[in-house]
Amino acid sequence: GQQVMQIPQYQHVQEGEDFTTYCNSSTTLSNIQWYKQRPGGHPVFLIQLVKSGEVKKQKRLTFQFGEAKKNSSLHITATQTTDVGTYFCAPRGVTGGGNKLTFGTGTQLKVEL
Amino acid sequence: DGGITQSPKYLFRKEGQNVTLSCEQNLNHDAMYWYRQDPGQGLRLIYYSQIVNDFQKGDIAEGYSVSREKKESFPLTVTSAQKNPTAFYLCASSITGAPNQPQHFGDGTRLSIL
Numbered sequence: 001g002q003q004v005m006q007i008p009q010y011q012h013v014q015e016g017e018d019f020t021t022y023c024n025s026s027t028t029l030s031n032i033q034w035y036k037q038r039p040g041g042h043p044v045f046l047i048q049l050v051k052s053g054e055v056k057k058q059k060r061l062t063f064q065f066g067e068a069k070k071n072s073s074l075h076i077t078a079t080q081t082t083d084v085g086t087y088f089c090a091p092r093g094v095t096g097g098g099n100k101l102t103f104g105t106g107t108q109l110k111v112e113l
Numbered sequence: 114d115g116g117i118t119q120s121p122k123y124l125f126r127k128e129g130q131n132v133t134l135s136c137e138q139n140l141n142h143d144a145m146y147w148y149r150q151d152p153g154q155g156l157r158l159i160y161y162s163q164i165v166n167d168f169q170k171g172d173i174a175e176g177y178s179v180s181r182e183k184k185e186s187f188p189l190t191v192t193s194a195q196k197n198p199t200a201f202y203l204c205a206s207s208i209t210g211a212p213n214q215p216q217h218f219g220d221g222t223r224l225s226i227l
């Protein structure tokens with residue numbers, strides 16, 4: 001079955017530094033979604049990647065989908081305190097599973113002033 | 114405002130007691146989901162429903178039960194068979210029949226054992 005690893009588990013950065021989290025799958029993916037969960041809050045959908053090699057940007061956030069569609073990354077440029085939270089990838093395998101998402105374990109980001 | 118409402122926000126369960134968590138949505142979504150989140154961990158799927166009067170087990174369904182009698186409502190019962198129920202429970206919904214649709218989450222219910 002599909003195994004998903006998200007790294008790192010934790011990341012502390014100084015405000016203004018960059019941050020990257022990676023999501024790696026043992027199998028080829030159909031698509032991948034990314035969510036952000038603020039401390040004490042609920043996950044909020046950020047973006048979905050579908051195409052091989054796809055790159056999407058949202059202001060300081062850059063999302064990439066690998067050429068082989070087995071990995072993805074989220075990069076934040078010049079972090080701010082508002083970026084604090086846990087970032088989850090939610091990949092969907094090519095073998096289906098309907099509307100059922102599998103969430104990665106998440107990367108918890110802390111930003112220090 | 115369209116959204117998902119979960120209640121209560123905090124819930125305490127006594128040993129041997131069943132408790133029911135409410136989830137209501139007015140987004141007109143067909144699919145609804147229940148997840149469990151333990152401290153510092155990701156989300157694990159308990160049950161999901163893609164249409165009224167139908168639901169499927171997720172990865173950790175043991176000790177839980179659901180019903181889907183109305184499109185808007187997907188209550189979760191944590192039964193006494195669930196020996197470690199303390200967790201953060203999240204309800205979500207999405208447009209069914211479209212596997213690429215994002216999921217929208219409620220604010221969650223924190224369940225603790227007394």
